[in-house]
Amino acid sequence: MPPWKRWYKTARWQALRIEIFVRDLFTCQCGCGVIEGDTSKLVCDHKIPHRGDERLFWDKTNLQTLLKTCHDRDKQKAEQSSLHTRGVWH
Structure with missing residues (x-):
């Protein structure tokens, strides 16, 4: 397992x-603007993939x-659109 996967388990990440949800x-x-109070239905997303x-x-800010x-x-959708660049279609 990559070391960065452990970062998601830390109290700091939690x-x-x-903090980001608040x-x-x-x-x-x-863009959908939906408000969701149940944090199990929310994701704290990296805008730019961190890749470690x-x-x-x-x-x-990311x-x-x-x-x-x-x-x-x-x-x-993003993964499907990148299939050709990852060698799946070659």
């Missing part, structure tokens, strides 16, 4: 995650609140 007023930032870069991982459904849908 506190930062809630900052964003528990509102999805994808500790500075990007903890950067509050974090946003997304509904889990929006996060998963958009992430899936």
Whole structure:
């Protein structure tokens, strides 16, 4: 397991995650504007993928609140659109 995966289990991440939700007023930032008080349905998303870069991982300006459904849908869309660049179609 990459070392950065452990960062998600830390108290520091859990506190930062809630801080971002509060900052964003528990509102999805994808554009749908849905407000969700149940934090199990929210994701603290990295706008720019950190890819193990500790500075990007903890950067509050790189974090946003997304509904889990929006996060998963958009992430899936991005991954599907990059299949050709990852060698799947070659």
